[in-house]
Amino acid sequence: MSPEARLMDGSALARTLVEQAARRAADLTERTGTAPCLATVLVGDDPASVTYVRMKRNRCAKAGILSRHVALPAATTTAELVGTITALSNDPEVHGILLQHPAGPHIDERAAFEAIAPEKDVDGVTCHSFAAMSFGLDGFASCTPGGILRLLDHYDVDLAGKHAVVVGRSAILGKPVGMLLLGRDATVTYCHSRTTDLASLTREADVLIAAVGRPRFLGGEHIKPGAVVIDAGSNPGNVGDVDFEAARTRASLITPVPGGVGPMTIATLLTQTVDAAAAQLNAV
Structure with a gap:
């Protein structure tokens, strides 16, 4: 390695961001009586996707963020998936929604993503979030x-x-x-x-x-x-x-x-979940 080259340590920075998110989550829970909640949705049992979701849920637990996991069979249709996500979008106890990608070749992922309410799109996957990000408006980044x-x-x-x-x-x-x-x-x-x-x-x-x-x-x-x-x-x-x-x-x-x-991806997800909960609980 040349003397000038430095490694950008995402793991170390992510730990700091998760610690900050944990402190904010604890404060939010104390002030409102409600802990931030992230709903994870997984279609099928792809091993890599199962591992990713488990990792994200474990990180949530360590940061004082509740997680609600919705496991759907591989044969789930787009309409069924959209219905599940719409129900989560309408649930006041859920503050953020993560649909694990990929959902399967038979699923219209764009339709599923668009069923996520913008204020709960903590993964930044909807057209609304992309537009807000592109125009420098309030919203969640991917x-x-x-x-x-x-x-x-x-x-x-x-x-x-x-x-x-x-x-x-x-x-x-x-x-x-x-x-x-x-x-x-x-x-x-x-x-x-x-x-x-x-x-x-x-x-x-x-x-x-x-x-x-x-x-x-x-x-x-x-x-x-x-x-x-x-x-x-x-x-x-x-x-x-x-x-x-x-x-x-x-x-x-x-x-x-x-x-x-x-590691920075997960840290950002947790940070944005706390942001979403604070906004929905009027406790910014």
């Missing part, structure tokens, strides 16, 4: 992009005027993180797996966000010397979208996988 911005702030990365390149265009990661960066006065370029001559664009990036979902998709040749590299990839074997060993000799700051972006 959790992984929101966690990335918190990480950049913690390491004092000044985004104004910088060229940020986002590799990936998913609705819950690539697209929203680009809008958040734009809101910080960065100049943003979106790329993806079909971009022609990708390296010529990524080498221009002062801040490179890898969110394409392909293991080690970006190598050292893709990285401008001194760039800040955020690897939001999560692939089998705890491998990111960036070839870490090659990238860390060129980057000034880089996130590891695991221990970089992942």
Whole structure:
């Protein structure tokens, strides 16, 4: 690793954010008599999804946030899923709703996401949240992009005027993180797996966000010397979208996988759940 390169420790920052969320949750519970509650919805029994939901529920418990888990069979229809989420949206005892992605190839996920009430969209997946985030209005950021911005702030990365390149265009990661960066006065370029001559664009990036979902998709040749590299990839074997060993000799700051972006996603989810509960209980 070059002397300038530093690891961006998402695990350490996430612990601090979760501790803050826990203190706020305890204060809210004491003042209102109601603890923040996050409802998790899981369709089917995909092992990775089951693990992710269990992890999020465990984090909730440690932060003093109640969790209500709704497990639905794999054969659940879109209409049934929408009905379940609508009921949770209308339940005053639930303050945040998380639909674990992916819900299954037969599910219209967009229809399911849109059944989440905006004030309970603590995962930032609805069109309402995306629009609010894009226009700089009150709303919830998508959790992984929101966690990335918190990480950049913690390491004092000044985004104004910088060229940020986002590799990936998913609705819950690539697209929203680009809008958040734009809101910080960065100049943003979106790329993806079909971009022609990708390296010529990524080498221009002062801040490179890898969110394409392909293991080690970006190598050292893709990285401008001194760039800040955020690897939001999560692939089998705890491998990111960036070839870490090659990238860390060129980057000034880089996130590891695991221990970089992942913990920040959960910390942001818990923070936004407490925010949502405080607003709904008129106890901001």
